[in-house]
Amino acid sequence: MSDSPDAVISTSKAxxxxxAAAVDAFADAGYGGTTTRDIAARxxxxxxxxxxHYRSKEELLFAISYEGHTEALKVVEDANLxxxxxxxxxxxxISVFASWQASHHCLARVVQYELTALTPGHYRTVVALRxxxxxxxxxxxxxxxxxxxxxxxxxxxxxxxxxxxCVDVCRWFPAGNYTDPxxxxxxxGDLALRMVGAN
Amino acid sequence: MSDSPDAVISTSKAxxxxxAAAVDAFADAGYGGTTTRDIAARxxxxxxxxxxHYRSKEELLFAISYEGHTEALKVVEDANLxxxxxxxxxxxxISVFASWQASHHCLARVVQYELTALTPGHYRTVVALRxxxxxxxxxxxxxxxxxxxxxxxxxxxxxxxxxxxCVDVCRWFPAGNYTDPxxxxxxxGDLALRMVGAN
Numbered sequence: 568m569s570d571s572p573d574a575v576i577s578t579s580k581a582x583x584x585x586x587a588a589a590v591d592a593f594a595d596a597g598y599g600g601t602t603t604r605d606i607a608a609r610x611x612x613x614x615x616x617x618x619x620h621y622r623s624k625e626e627l628l629f630a631i632s633y634e635g636h637t638e639a640l641k642v643v644e645d646a647n648l649x650x651x652x653x654x655x656x657x658x659x660x661i662s663v664f665a666s667w668q669a670s671h672h673c674l675a676r677v678v679q680y681e682l683t684a685l686t687p688g689h690y691r692t693v694v695a696l697r698x699x700x701x702x703x704x705x706x707x708x709x710x711x712x713x714x715x716x717x718x719x720x721x722x723x724x725x726x727x728x729x730x731x732x733c734v735d736v737c738r739w740f741p742a743g744n745y746t747d748p749x750x751x752x753x754x755x756g757d758l759a760l761r762m763v764g765a766n
Numbered sequence: 767m768s769d770s771p772d773a774v775i776s777t778s779k780a781x782x783x784x785x786a787a788a789v790d791a792f793a794d795a796g797y798g799g800t801t802t803r804d805i806a807a808r809x810x811x812x813x814x815x816x817x818x819h820y821r822s823k824e825e826l827l828f829a830i831s832y833e834g835h836t837e838a839l840k841v842v843e844d845a846n847l848x849x850x851x852x853x854x855x856x857x858x859x860i861s862v863f864a865s866w867q868a869s870h871h872c873l874a875r876v877v878q879y880e881l882t883a884l885t886p887g888h889y890r891t892v893v894a895l896r897x898x899x900x901x902x903x904x905x906x907x908x909x910x911x912x913x914x915x916x917x918x919x920x921x922x923x924x925x926x927x928x929x930x931x932c933v934d935v936c937r938w939f940p941a942g943n944y945t946d947p948x949x950x951x952x953x954x955g956d957l958a959l960r961m962v963g964a965n
Binding site: 596598600679680684721723724725727728732735738739742745755757761762764 | 795799878879880883920926931935938942944961
């Protein structure tokens with residue numbers, strides 16, 4: 568495996584199984600508390616057999632983070648409908664992102680909370696994907712401000728809060744009566760419109 | 767040290783120094799990636815010298831989590847002003863909690879993200895504190911609904927979102943122009959009133 572993002576997410580079944588086992592292992596013991604040997608053991612593999620796919624725990628974390636961020640970005644980009652009015656657009660963006668974070672909460676926890684364990688190069692690659700995602704939401708917020716549909720104290724702060732609200736879903740989901748990702752999406756879509764003061 | 771919360775937060779200077787070193791160690795390598803030996807080494811202590819204060823890494827995590835949650839709960843309870851109207855009350859609660867999470871983001875990360883590593887008994891103790899904190903906010907939300915000042919889709923969901931927004935501050939703080947905990951508090955107090963549809 569190289570540092571090239573294209574090479575990271577191998578479509579081979581073996582590599583996908585290793586990534587899935589790593590997500591489970593990190594969820595159980597944290598990234599710092601997991602060894603490549605632990606991950607291989609979950610698959611009845613030897614560490615040597617895992618090596619051609621992923622040479623280190625950090626490479627695996629990068630593959631998982633890159634895949635998770637790419638998937639979430641795609642979901643958000645697919646829901647981005649600039650031809651709709653800003654309210655419909657923002658509601659849809661926040662709704663799909665929040666429900667994705669709920670549906671994929673185990674993966675998302677690894678992706679969100681172990682970022683700082685990446686090498687500087689890998690960290691930069693992943694942060695660029697995050698920045699793209701934030702920009703999609705920011706553009707919708709700015710469009711609503713430009714059209715006069717939204718009234719907000721500060722576009723940067725409100726966008727930060729909207730992204731933060733969605734990201735944190737993976738930490739607490741499920742909770743109480745909120746056990747269906749669709750319910751989170753509906754609630755958060757409504758709350759987003761309130762936060763931007765949509766009229 | 768016993769399981770009794772009262773015994774957990776020793777006021778001795780040595781115990782406080784050990785807790786602070788543990789927060790730094792967990793921040794650097796994660797709870798799973800840290801040993802009691804690592805923590806002792808940061809203080810030029812032997813693991814044996816640490817033992818009378820904290821017998822295990824989990825005891826230390828409990829002490830840190832208990833202390834962090836108790837402090838945050840106190841800040842929120844002190845800001846709870848039922849004699850004010852619901853809007854002033856809710857704004858103040860969210861504002862102080864959000865800025866506490868910013869000011870104490872290193873401690874708060876350990877407190878928020880390593881909860882599942884606690885023993886079941888310790889976990890229950892900490893979760894009870896979290897429940898108390900949520901209840902303070904929920905009471906303010908309910909008071910606003912009862913008085914007709916707030917219009918919300920669902921009190922449970924909105925309270926969950928308000929708490930989530932504040933908790934997640936510790937993950938991203940500082941970011942962009944938001945580097946002063948006071949600015950987070952002001953922004954989040956405003957956003958809270960929007961989320962409950964305060965009139």
